[in-house]
Amino acid sequence: xxxxSFMYVRPPGYNPESAxxxxxxxxxxxxxxxxxxxxxxxxxxxSSSLPPQGEKKKPRPKDVFGRALPTEEEFEVLKNAxx
Numbered sequence: 001x002x003x004x005s006f007m008y009v010r011p012p013g014y015n016p017e018s019a020x021x022x023x024x025x026x027x028x029x030x031x032x033x034x035x036x037x038x039x040x041x042x043x044x045x046x047s048s049s050l051p052p053q054g055e056k057k058k059p060r061p062k063d064v065f066g067r068a069l070p071t072e073e074e075f076e077v078l079k080n081a082x083x
Contacts, residue, residue: 060068072079 060071063069070078
């Protein structure tokens, strides 16, 4: 227990009140980002980057961490890469 006791000692200059205030401020920022609604409107209609409503997206293959793998369409350099 002596070897890891340093982990339970508060660092010098630690102020629990300022730490709580900083934590509350971070939570408020996260809420603001989540609740923020897009205010820009496009006069030309829907964005061209969005797929048409009738067309379904093809599921992309994912790596072991759940991230989408790059496709040949995105990276022309990978077109002839070994698999």
